[in-house]
Structures are given as structure tokens and as C-alpha cells.
Amino acid sequence: MRSTQFLTALGLTICTFPGIALADGHCAAGKTLEDGKLTIATGNPAYFPWVMDDAPESGQGFESAVAYAIAAEMGFEADNVVWVRSGFDESIQPGAKNFDFNMQQFSITEDREKVVDFSMPYYSSAMAVLTTQGVVDAGAEANLASLKSLKWGADANTTAVPLLMNLVAPDSDPLLYNDNTDVTAAIQAGQIDAALFDLPTALYLSAVVVENGTLLGQFPADRSENPDQFGALMEEGSPLKACVDEAITVLSESGALQQIEASWLSETTGVPVIK
Amino acid sequence: MTTPSSGLTRRQEYERRQRRRSLVIAGSSTALIILAIVLLVPLAPGWERVQNSFFNAEVFAKSFPKLLSAFLVDVAIFAWSAPLIAILGLAIALARDVRNPVLYPLRLFGMVYTDVFRGVPVVLVVYLIGFGIPGLGLPRPWNSPYIWGTVALVLTYSAYVAEIFRSGIESVHASQRSAALSLGLSSSDSMRFVVLPQAIRRVIPAQMNMLIALQKDVALLSFIGPVEIFRQAGVFKSLLANFTPYVVAALIFLVITVPTTRLADHLISKQNRARS
Amino acid sequence: MKLRLDQIKKTLGNRLVLDGISLDVSQGEMICLIGASGSGKSTLLRCINLLEPLDDGAIWLDGHDIATPGLDPQPVRQKIGIVFQSYNLFPHMTALENVLLAPRRITKKSRADLMPHVGELFERFGLSQHMDQYPDQLSGGQQQRVAIVRALAMKPEIMLFDEITSALDPELVGEVLEVLKALKREGMTMILATHEMTFARDVGNRVCFLDRGRILEQGPPEQVFNTPKEPRTRDFLARVLNRG
Numbered sequence: 001m002r003s004t005q006f007l008t009a010l011g012l013t014i015c016t017f018p019g020i021a022l023a024d025g026h027c028a029a030g031k032t033l034e035d036g037k038l039t040i041a042t043g044n045p046a047y048f049p050w051v052m053d054d055a056p057e058s059g060q061g062f063e064s065a066v067a068y069a070i071a072a073e074m075g076f077e078a079d080n081v082v083w084v085r086s087g088f089d090e091s092i093q094p095g096a097k098n099f100d101f102n103m104q105q106f107s108i109t110e111d112r113e114k115v116v117d118f119s120m121p122y123y124s125s126a127m128a129v130l131t132t133q134g135v136v137d138a139g140a141e142a143n144l145a146s147l148k149s150l151k152w153g154a155d156a157n158t159t160a161v162p163l164l165m166n167l168v169a170p171d172s173d174p175l176l177y178n179d180n181t182d183v184t185a186a187i188q189a190g191q192i193d194a195a196l197f198d199l200p201t202a203l204y205l206s207a208v209v210v211e212n213g214t215l216l217g218q219f220p221a222d223r224s225e226n227p228d229q230f231g232a233l234m235e236e237g238s239p240l241k242a243c244v245d246e247a248i249t250v251l252s253e254s255g256a257l258q259q260i261e262a263s264w265l266s267e268t269t270g271v272p273v274i275k
Numbered sequence: 276m277t278t279p280s281s282g283l284t285r286r287q288e289y290e291r292r293q294r295r296r297s298l299v300i301a302g303s304s305t306a307l308i309i310l311a312i313v314l315l316v317p318l319a320p321g322w323e324r325v326q327n328s329f330f331n332a333e334v335f336a337k338s339f340p341k342l343l344s345a346f347l348v349d350v351a352i353f354a355w356s357a358p359l360i361a362i363l364g365l366a367i368a369l370a371r372d373v374r375n376p377v378l379y380p381l382r383l384f385g386m387v388y389t390d391v392f393r394g395v396p397v398v399l400v401v402y403l404i405g406f407g408i409p410g411l412g413l414p415r416p417w418n419s420p421y422i423w424g425t426v427a428l429v430l431t432y433s434a435y436v437a438e439i440f441r442s443g444i445e446s447v448h449a450s451q452r453s454a455a456l457s458l459g460l461s462s463s464d465s466m467r468f469v470v471l472p473q474a475i476r477r478v479i480p481a482q483m484n485m486l487i488a489l490q491k492d493v494a495l496l497s498f499i500g501p502v503e504i505f506r507q508a509g510v511f512k513s514l515l516a517n518f519t520p521y522v523v524a525a526l527i528f529l530v531i532t533v534p535t536t537r538l539a540d541h542l543i544s545k546q547n548r549a550r551s
Numbered sequence: 552m553k554l555r556l557d558q559i560k561k562t563l564g565n566r567l568v569l570d571g572i573s574l575d576v577s578q579g580e581m582i583c584l585i586g587a588s589g590s591g592k593s594t595l596l597r598c599i600n601l602l603e604p605l606d607d608g609a610i611w612l613d614g615h616d617i618a619t620p621g622l623d624p625q626p627v628r629q630k631i632g633i634v635f636q637s638y639n640l641f642p643h644m645t646a647l648e649n650v651l652l653a654p655r656r657i658t659k660k661s662r663a664d665l666m667p668h669v670g671e672l673f674e675r676f677g678l679s680q681h682m683d684q685y686p687d688q689l690s691g692g693q694q695q696r697v698a699i700v701r702a703l704a705m706k707p708e709i710m711l712f713d714e715i716t717s718a719l720d721p722e723l724v725g726e727v728l729e730v731l732k733a734l735k736r737e738g739m740t741m742i743l744a745t746h747e748m749t750f751a752r753d754v755g756n757r758v759c760f761l762d763r764g765r766i767l768e769q770g771p772p773e774q775v776f777n778t779p780k781e782p783r784t785r786d787f788l789a790r791v792l793n794r795g
Binding site: 088089092093094095109111112114115116151153156157158159161162173174175176177178182185186188189190191192 | 321324325327328329406409410412413414415418419420497498499500501502506509510512513514515516517518
């Protein structure tokens with residue numbers, strides 16, 4: 001109770017403060033960390049193809065481009081977009097945040113919604129099975145029975161873990177890692193046969209990172225009960241959520257979001273669908 | 276000795292009063308501080324959110340059973356690592372004590388070994404060996420992260436354990452060795468039957484501290500795949516966006532480490548008393 | 552001749568501790584080394600037991616030079632026992648284990664085979680009740696007697712004693728000296744470094760006065776004690792005997 005009052009009071013103080021840089025009456029006016037600026041967080045490092053060359057300021061890469069599009073829709077010039085780096089843990093910890101919203105392929109889940117706010121989804125991803133040619137040569141196939149018998153790995157900090165258990169339910173316990181790099185190291189070392197990633201990440205890893213990497217197949221986005229959807233993460237009760245949702249809705253309805261997707265995320269139709 | 280049958284000597288009476296007095300003071304000051312924490316911390320504006328994030332009863336109940344079973348992985352890794360560390364550590368310590376010039380390379384190896392492995396953070400060794408050696412192309416199951424993660428732990432901890440053994444060996448007075456040699460015992464027999472038993476006994480408390488550190492460091496194997504308690508807690512954290520699973524993991528650890536820490540402290544103070 | 556020391560020299564650090572010691576020891580003889588602290592008595596005994604390598608000189612035992620550099624000292628040490636001032640019992644073993652360790656390891660005999668001899672030694676030196684006690688449960692005198700038994704268990708031909716009563720409380724000295732007398736009666740060849748002048752005079756066959764790493768004067772006890780030739784010997788004896 002007390003903290004709610006505190007927050008309300010804080011909100012009122014901020015709201016009554018006159019907006020300077022933004023046009024009067026704009027949705028985001030007075031609601032950002034720093035007036036007239038929009039602070040957006042990404043990962044450290046930020047990965048291809050979401051952010052190119054770990055340089056979100058460039059606007060290159062899917063999430064970087066979407067971020068600038070949302071900012072523009074909210075009335076922020078590109079110059080007024082500030083980038084910070086923030087991990088998942090910092091994003092869910094209680095207390096003040098150092099960003100207005102955080103974009104790094106955060107999957108929207110019911111449990112997470114209890115602690116933080118998510119925007120509307122800006123991308124729905126299929127999940128894909130990353131493996132090596134050697135495993136395929138040894139007889140791995142794109143069907144569930146074959147997948148179950150593989151030794152699996154995943155990034156422990158992602159929803160790939162429950163999806164793996166739901167979609168595949170492997171015979172042996174999966175091995176879990178801190179980040180993509182460690183998962184690929186384990187594939188390379190032959191400690192795991194396959195790993196589950198969102199499709200764009202999997203495509204990038206198989207093409208660039210993993211030697212002899214290949215995609216065994218994909219689970220289409222509508223396959224599971226809860227499709228893997230990415231949303232911008234905000235502080236619980238963020239006054240900015242409505243503005244961000246509005247911007248994404250506009251971008252989605254105008255087809256701008258699809259265009260950004262087409263220019264940054266690879267063609268995914270070539271990957272066989274797992275039955 | 277002249278205690279009257281009715282009660283205590285004057286001195287004992289006095290000391291008993293003093294003891295009671297300090298107990299009362301210690302008790303009331305502790306209670307006061309706990310009371311202050313319990314009353315004041317929830318007054319902080321962010322308390323509700325912190326409580327929800329770190330001390331969430333629902334998350335606690337949900338994650339506890341799986342965390343407990345993941346803890347068995349830590350216990351298992353610990354159980355097979357500790358004896359290997361003891362054996363290798365002792366071997367390295369003895370290698371550093373070798374005086375025969377033919378075996379000088381062994382001595383040099385012992386020296387370089389302890390310097391290198393004490394100088395590198397454990398987690399780096401776990402990464403390098405856990406991913407690096409299997410990456411050379413070992414077939415399964417020989418590339419298991421359990422095997423190479425254990426190797427990394429054993430290599431690192433043996434370096435520390437070896438140094439402790441060595442300090443123990445050096446703490447046994449030279450006259451013990453002389454006495455053994457003067458009886459006609461070989462130098463290896465002197466080491467084995469006279470010096471080592473005394474040395475090992477002396478360093479048990481110090482080695483207990485290594486055991487406690489090892490109990491915690493087995494969690495580092497999670498970096499290379501095994502889903503032990505910290506990894507499992509991380510998964511829960513990620514899925515539930517809540518840190519309570521880490522608190523649960525810490526509590527489970529404490530249940531094991533606090534008694535061993537107390538035991539180690541007890542052994543150390545017992546040894547200090549015996550020496551004085 | 553049982554044992555013959557020939558021009559032994561030994562340097563410790565920069566200090567010349569033994570400066571050409573020569574000494575002949577006959578079978579069954581008890582030789583008492585006397586002299587101030589630092590005169591080289593202890594070092595000489597440690598050299599004879601090969602705990603300290605010689606810089607120069609030779610030690611002849613039954614016609615062999617046991618101080619030949621590179622020679623395995625182990626068999627020699629089995630023939631020459633030594634007992635130290637500070638007992639040096641192994642604290643983690645009982646009295647019996649202390650005594651049995653070397654014979655069991657070296658002769659590879661079983662405990663049962665060794666027990667008649669060892670049990671008799673314990674019996675002879677009044678230690679039968681203390682076999683299963685640890686050193687810290689024994690008095691200084693008892694510990695030193697166990698140390699003697701430990702050395703005797705290897706059936707040595709020569710025994711060296713390095714000020715074995717110096718660390719003892721005065722009332723315990725007697726029981727240890729009794730042991731030495733008993734050994735002498737049995738014909739053991741012995742070299743003692745000692746401050747017990749009365750004992751040296753009454754029991755010793757020969758007394759050697761060590762000074763600055765040399766044997767300055769030697770002879771039968773009555774001669775050295777009553778009519779010392781060297782002024783330094785007279786000084787030393789005056790000091791120690793006056794002290795009581």
C-alpha cells in the first residue's frame with residue numbers, strides 16, 4: 001500500500017512537471033527517465049541479426065531498427081534516443097530502472113508479466129533446432145522420435161528451456177548454459193547434439209558461428225500453446241506502456257514492422273517444419 | 276577442591292553471576308537489533324517489491340523440490356571430487372619435496388603446477404578444460420562436461436591442497452625425520468610413517484576450509500552444462516522473473532556449509548588449545 | 552678395534568664445528584664426551600650416525616669406511632643407534648608402535664616375531680605398563696627410556712647418547728642413567744655426550760674433553776678429572792664441578 005502511494009506521488013510530481021522538448025499533448029511527454037530523451041536498453045553484447053556489430057546506435061539490425069521506428073512514432077528524434085546496456089537480471093530486479101524500455105528478444109510469458117510489463121509483441125518467432133552436419137550424418141531426422149533421442153542443450157536464461165521440455169521432451173536431461181556462445185561451444189565440443197533457439201538466432205549461429213552448423217528443422221510459431229513472442233520490457237506499472245503499445249500497433253498496421261522484418265531477418269521458409 | 280558440599284566456592288559463585296549478567300545483556304541486545312530489522316526494513320518504500328522478488332512464498336514452494344534434487348548433482352560432484360583432490364594434492368606436495376636430482380623435473384612440475392593453478396580463477400579453468408579438451412574431438416561419453424568439469428576442479432583445488440599439505444610437512448620438526456632416519460628407516464618410510472601422519476593431522480582444519488570452498492565451487496560446473504542447483508535456480512529465475520529461487524538455493528547450501536564451517540572452526544580452536 | 556674415527560672435519564654454515572677428530576673405540580667401551588655447549592659433541596655423534604655428512608675424514612666400522620660419500624647410510628644406521636636429548640618419540644604412535652616401527656619395516660618380521668625381544672626390552676627398563684600409552688602421557692624419564700628401547704630394538708652394535716638427561720627434571724635423571732649402567736654391564740659399546748660429570752667419572756671407561764671441535768684431552772676418568780693437563784680442561788671442570 002505504502003509503496004503504491006509513494007509511486008503515485010512520484011508519478012504526479014513527474015506528470016505535473018511541464019514537458020519541454022516534446023510537443024505538448026504527446027503520449028510520452030514527461031513519462032521518460034529523462035525529459036525529451038528515450039532511453040532504450042539492449043543486451044551486452046547485442047547479437048546479430050537483432051543488432052548489427054553490437055552497435056544499436058546505427059539503427060542496423062532488426063531490434064535496433066524497430067527501436068528507432070517506435071521512438072519516431074512516439075515523437076522522439078533519432079538524436080534523442082539513448083542506448084544503455086542491461087541484462088535480464090537487472091531488468092527484473094526490484095527498484096528503479098536505467099531504461100525506459102528494454103529490447104533483447106524477451107519472450108512474453110504470464111509469469112514474467114507478474115513482475116514486469118511487456119509491450120505488445122513486435123515479433124513472433126518460430127523455434128529452430130540447431131545442430132551440426134555430423135549429427136545429421138549420424139542419422140538425426142526432423143521428427144519428434146529422432147529429436148527425443150538427441151542430447152540437448154539450451155540457453156538457461158531463455159524460454160527455450162520450457163519450450164524444449166514441451167515441444168521435444170528429450171529422453172535425457174538437457175545441459176544448460178549462460179549464453180549463446182557457451183551453447184555453441186558445447187555443440188562444437190560434441191557435448192550436446194542440438195540446441196533450441198529462436199529461428200533468426202539459429203539461422204545466424206548455423207551460418208556464421210558453428211562450424212558445419214545446420215538447422216534440422218523448425219517448430220512453427222503457432223505450434224506451441226504459447227508462441228514465442230518478443231516484447232519490449234518495462235518496469236511494472238510503467239506509464240509508458242500505453243505509448244509503446246500504441247506505437248507498435250501503428251507500425252504493425254501500416255506494414256512498417258513487416259518491412260523491417262523483411263530487411264533484417266533472413267528468409268525462413270527454407271527450413272523444414274518438424275512434424 | 277575445597278568446595279563445600281552445600282554449593283560453590285566464592286569464585287565460582289562470582290563467575291556464575293557474571294556469566295548470567297553477560298547472557299542477559301547479549302540476549303537483550305540481539306533481540307533489540309532483530310526487532311529493529313524486522314520493524315524498520317518493511318518501512319522502506321521498496322520493501323514490498325523486494326519481498327516479492329526475493330522472498331516470494333509461492334515461488335519458494337514451486338521451486339524448492341526441483342532445486343533440492345538439483346542439489347544432489349552438487350553433492351555427487353563434490354563426493355567424487357574431494358577424494359581425487361586429496362590424492363592428487365598429496366602427490367603434488369610430495370613431488371615438491373623430492374630431493375633426488377633425477378626426479379628434479381617432478382619437483383619443477385610440482386612448483387609450476389601450484390603456481391599456475393593457484394593463479395587462475397577456477398571458473399576460467401572450468402571453461403578452458405570443460406570446453407577445450409572435449410573440443411579436441413573426444414567421443415562421447417569421454418567428452419562429458421561432468422568429467423572435464425571435475426578435472427578442472429580437481430586440478431585447481433589440488434594446487435591449494437598441495438600447498439597446505441606442504442606447509443604441514445614443513446611444520447613437522449626436522450628432529451622427527453632425523454629420529455626416523457637414525458633408526459635405519461628409508462627416507463620414504465620416514466615420510467610415510469613419521470612425517471606425513473603428523474603433517475596431515477595438523478592441516479586438517481585448513482583442509483576443512485578447502486572442503487567448504489569446494490562445496491560452493493562445484494556450482495561452477497553449471498557454466499559448462501550440468502544443471503545443478505544454481506543453474507536450476509537460474510532457470511526458475513528466468514521463467515518466473517523472480518530471484519526467490521536463488522534464496523532457496525542459498526538456504527539449501529547453508530544447511531550443509533554452516534555445520535561444516537562450525538566443525539572446521541571447532542577443530543581449529545581445539546588444535547590451538549592443544550598447542551598452547 | 553670396534554670403531555675408529557680418523558680426522559673428521561665438519562663445517563656447519565661458516566663455522567668449523569669439527570676440526571680433525573680422531574678417536575678409537577673398543578668393543579664394550581663407554582666413552583664420555585664432555586665440553587662446553589658448541590664444542591662439537593652433538594655434531595660428532597650425528598656424524599657417526601651419518602645424519603650429518605662429513606666434509607673430510609673417515610669412520611671405520613669393522614674395517615669398512617662407512618663415511619665414504621655416496622654410500623647408503625641405511626644399513627650403517629641399523630648398526631649404530633642414537634638417542635637424542637629431546638627424546639624425539641613419534642607423538643602419533645604409542646610407545647610400543649614407536650619401538651616396533653623400524654624393526655617391522657626393515658626386518659619385515661611380524662609383530663608376533665618381534666614381541667619376545669621387544670617385550671623383554673620394555674620389561675627390562677620398567678616400561679611394561681606403558682606400552683600402549685602415547686608419548687604425551689609419559690613422564691620425561693619414561694619417554695627417554697622408550698627412546699632408548701626404540702634404538703635397542705634394532706639390535707645395534709654401538710649406541711650413541713646425545714645429552715639424553717639434559718632435558719629431564721633432576722629427579723628423573725637417575726632412572727635414565729641406570730639404563731646406561733645396565734647397558735654397560737651387558738657389554739654395549741657406547742659414546743655419550745654428557746654433562747653428568749659424576750656419572751662420567753664413576754661409569755665411563757674413558758673421558759674426552761672437546762674444545763672448539765678438537766679432542767683437547769682424553770684419558771681414564773680419574774686422570775682427566777683429577778689431574779687435567781690442559782688449562783682449558785681445568786677451567787671447564789672448575790666451572791661445571793663448582794656448579795654442583
